[in-house]
Amino acid sequence: MIKIGFFRVMVATWLVWALFFLPTISAAEERFQIELYGGISFVNPKDFNLLSKAEQQYNDIYFIERLRSYNGYFVNDFPEIREAIPGGIRFRYHVSEKLSFSLAAEGFFQKKEQTFEGSFYYSSTASENHTKRYDPYKLRLSGFAVLGGIHYRLPVGSKTDIEVGAAAGWAKAQFDFSSNWTYRAIYQGTSVSYDSVDGGILEEDGSGNGFMGQAMLRLNRMLGRRIGFFVETAFSYCRMKSVEGGGREIRINIPGETTWEGAWGIKKEEIHLLWGDKEVLVPTNYWAGWIDSQRERDFVLDLSGFRLVLGIVFRL
Amino acid sequence: MKKIIRTFILGLCIAFGAGAGNSLIAQIQPEAGFCFLEENDFYFHTNSYFNRLPLRCSQARIWRVYQPADKDPTSKPLFVFYNGGPGGATSAGLFSANTGRNAVSVDPQTYKGSVISNPHSWTRIGNLLHVDSRTAGFSYSMMENPQDDALRHAEWDAQNYNAFIDGADFVRVLLRFLADHPSIQNNPVVLVVESYGGIRSLVMLHLLLFYQDYANGNAIYQDPALVQEIQNHYNTVFPEYAGQTVPPSVIAQQFSHQVLIQPAITRYYQRLVAVEMLEAPGSILDDLAEETGVPYIRYEDQPWAIANPSPFNIMNNIYDYIDQIGRDPYIYSKPAGFFNGFFDAAAELLTHYDKLSQMTGVDTTGIPELYASARQQAYKIKFLEDYASLMSYSALLGPAPKVSDIQSFLFPCAEEDMTTVFGALQPWDRYFLDLNYDVSTAFALNRTVMESYDIHYRYSERFGEMFLDNVAFVETFITNAAYDIVVYCPSLPDALTYHASKLSSSTHDAVGPPQAERPGQILLEYNPGSVPGSNVTTRTIRFPYYANSGHAVPMTEPGEMLDDVTSWLEKTGFFADIMMRHPCKQRQGVKK
Structure with missing residues (x-):
């Protein structure tokens, strides 16, 4: 028994030594490597995308449902950010044929912008027309991270190998949203008419930072001794909890503008209507004059998700 | 000393x-x-x-x-x-x-x-x-x-x-x-x-x-x-x-x-109960019918009646009857025009500065904001032209105004006396309005109504x-x-x-x-x-x-x-x- 246990320890020790030290780098000058990469990442920052979901709910409540007996339509399909464009540069140092360490700087960006309108009307002895227009509705998300990683390479051919890796570091992200909207209501009766326009611009932004971790799997292919490419898939984990920012509102019938600064949170609005009450969760950083119980929870900027990148490798 | x-x-x-x-x-x-x-x-x-x-x-x-x-x-x-x-x-x-x-x-x-x-x-x-x-x-x-x-x-x-x-x-x-x-x-x-x-x-x-x-x-x-x-x-x-x-x-x-x-x-429930009481047999409308000899035709018996009328539809039928028998809906023991006639008479009186001073106990010539010179930015009515056709939309508590009411609304009082003392006003301004129909229309039709605010x-x-x-x-x-x-x-x-x-x-x-x-x-x-x-x-x-x-x-x-x-x-x-x-x-x- 003791002999079997000792044998196992010895084998394990030899394997570890062989993993890290037996295969030697063929040339000392190829220890360094620079990689450039870009691709697409799939994210779902749920709390951030609540901005669009809340806007859809508002239109459902205040427009579509309120005017349900009217004719018309409204494409109540607000953009959300579900993907981003990452790109980065990574410096790699090979300690052995298979093992390397890295330092990467990468960023990502995505913008969605849409212009749309809808109208509802009825016409009998009198006519009424309600039109709402967004010109535009904009979302923007970007970030930057610095990550240190460790990678392990497994040859599967003379010039091809599979690599696994992990990285961790710190990320900073910012977002902003802008809604430029108008709402026009026209009533034409047999003996009276009414025409009014309401509208405004609402802009809010936020930024946060936090830990980012990545787990990577990639396929490398060298085209020559010093240049190659790779295809990498990775899962990133990053959830930022302390997000703060500013905001600005202009309303067309009120001169001036309102500005504010505040911490982002999720607000629960219990909207009291003639035909019933509705609940909407909306992210906001505007809390002035409202009762504390409306704060449902913290706002989390969740940048976690899978990504797929293509890259070029330069061995130095 | x-x-x-x-x-x-x-x-x-x-x-x-x-x-x-x-x-x-x-x-x-x-x-x-x-x-x-x-x-x-x-x-x-x-x-x-x-x-x-x-x-x-x-x-x-x-x-x-x-x-x-x-x-x-x-x-x-x-x-x-x-x-x-x-x-x-x-x-x-x-x-x-x-x-x-x-x-x-x-x-x-x-x-x-x-x-x-x-x-x-x-x-x-x-x-x-x-x-x-x-x-x-x-x-x-x-x-x-x-x-x-x-x-x-x-x-x-x-x-x-x-x-x-x-x-x-x-x-x-x-x-x-x-x-x-x-x-x-x-x-x-x-x-x-x-x-x-x-x-x-x-x-x-x-x-x-x-x-x-x-x-x-x-x-x-x-x-x-x-x-x-x-x-x-x-x-x-x-x-x-x-x-x-x-x-x-x-x-x-x-x-x-x-x-x-x-x-x-x-208001809605007051009107709802009121029309139930007034339309019930033996109500004051039947008393008026007996007194005047003009029968009251209940809403549901009217040839133009709609199914599921609102209390306001029914009340309009009652107002029409009161008007038909020549009585005043504000005080139906009196002839039509009694109530508004008091307002008109009071308005006519108050637009003489000496009578206004007598009523208030104050020399009104000493009130600077009354003068036309202090009212360059003043306004009091919406339109300059006759807009009788626009007055059927009203939030007035009582019956909707008639065309004759609107015509008198635009120039309810001659105001020459006030003009002599305080100056001539701009066409969209008035010294006195006893009932501003533009106000009642604004209450009835405005952005809160169009956006369904419950107010x-x-x-x-x-x-x-x-x-x-x-x-x-x-x-x-x-x-x-x-x-x-x-x-x-x-x-x-x-x-x-x-x-x-x-x-x-x-x-x-x-x-x-x-x-x-x-x-x-x-x-x-x-x-x-x-x-x-x-x-x-x-x-x-x-x-x-x-x-x-x-x-x-x-x-x-x-x-x-x-x-x-x-x-x-x-x-x-x-x-x-x-x-x-x-x-x-x-x-x-x-x-x-």
Whole structure:
């Protein structure tokens, strides 16, 4: 028994030594490597995308449902950010044929912008027309991270190998949203008419930072001794909890503008209507004059998700 | 030498005393003039901040007339009078109809008015303040470029005309008047209102009693500047609560009583019950049919009747019948035009400056804001041309206006006398309007209506609930006039029962209180805990019956009403412990 246990320890020790030290780098000058990469990442920052979901709910409540007996339509399909464009540069140092360490700087960006309108009307002895227009509705998300990683390479051919890796570091992200909207209501009766326009611009932004971790799997292919490419898939984990920012509102019938600064949170609005009450969760950083119980929870900027990148490798 | 010095010091003391006394005397002289209201931001919301409706009301000069009490005015309450409409002038209404020192008497043959001394003046029991609402009576609004038709047209919208800004206007006028008159600033205040004024008073009292809700997002109407002004008033009047939220039970020590003359309160339910009662067999309409020989054809029997009519459809059928038999819906014992004829006669009289001065007790030529030179930015009507075709959309409490009403509305009084004294006004301005139809149209059709905010007084339940909240703290007197079809008050007790979230019952007691010459009470039983800040379970509303009156009880039974109000105030302890209920008087060491 003791002999079997000792044998196992010895084998394990030899394997570890062989993993890290037996295969030697063929040339000392190829220890360094620079990689450039870009691709697409799939994210779902749920709390951030609540901005669009809340806007859809508002239109459902205040427009579509309120005017349900009217004719018309409204494409109540607000953009959300579900993907981003990452790109980065990574410096790699090979300690052995298979093992390397890295330092990467990468960023990502995505913008969605849409212009749309809808109208509802009825016409009998009198006519009424309600039109709402967004010109535009904009979302923007970007970030930057610095990550240190460790990678392990497994040859599967003379010039091809599979690599696994992990990285961790710190990320900073910012977002902003802008809604430029108008709402026009026209009533034409047999003996009276009414025409009014309401509208405004609402802009809010936020930024946060936090830990980012990545787990990577990639396929490398060298085209020559010093240049190659790779295809990498990775899962990133990053959830930022302390997000703060500013905001600005202009309303067309009120001169001036309102500005504010505040911490982002999720607000629960219990909207009291003639035909019933509705609940909407909306992210906001505007809390002035409202009762504390409306704060449902913290706002989390969740940048976690899978990504797929293509890259070029330069061995130095 | 010593004698000279003593005489000099005595003279100084007399001079200082006279100065202070003069200041006090100045505060208790009759006054007439304007209270300036600045632009103010407020908003409506349904609990979603960025989906709110923000509005900014325009500047306005609000006309008010103050008449001090006959005796000892600094220790008497302040009675605040206003009419309704909306858009109705208090000056041609309650101010002229037997509440002030002078009154307008209308010759029944010629319909001409004359100024008479009023033997039933309310100055017997207190100080009086009569207020005209925005762009009604002598009040006028102001804007840049009033000559621009499109811009002036846009003024007639929710930012200036809705039930809440209307109530807020009056709260501002009242608090600023009290602040300008420190000798009566702490005194109890009694609202005396007529018709749509019932809605205005319940909004005013709710703003005053539950004021913090109007800045913390709880209420549908948010007006932070007004709430601050109210808090500042309470900091002065209730210094023990300075800087804190004052509970409604304490606030009601000052705003303790209200007198409602044929009021709109819970308008939809009042109308619903009224048409049920009037359409029932044996109603007063059948009495009128027997008296006149013209049968009343019930709505459902009309060939043009629609299925599922609204109470307003049915009421229009009743108005048509009243018109057909040549009676006045505001006082159906009188011929058509009686009620409005009084307003017209009063308006004609008041637009002579000497008569206005006589009525107010003030030389009105000394009021600078009356002059045309001070009114370059003033406006009072929407259109310059005849727009009779546009008047079928109205939020008037009574029947919709006729074309002839509109034509007289544009130029109700010749105003040559005023023009001679005060100058010629711009075409979109008027010295006086006894009923501004543009106001009633703006109430009926504005952005809050188009965006379905639940604040229209004709339909919304919230006003009845606000009223019941107020009554938990405020003693209430409501007239029940025999001949008023427009506000058919026998419907009120049952109408209040529709607010089941507040009340478990509302009962009309036609017999009580004991020994009342004109009996009548409404007995309310509240659901426990249904009123914030109150443990109220029962309340009694004084509800006297006026057998000879219509919509304007002071017009036809002024002495009876004043006696009833005086008796009621006494029985509710108003006069006896006016000092006790107002701790400030105790702290100031004012003797009872």
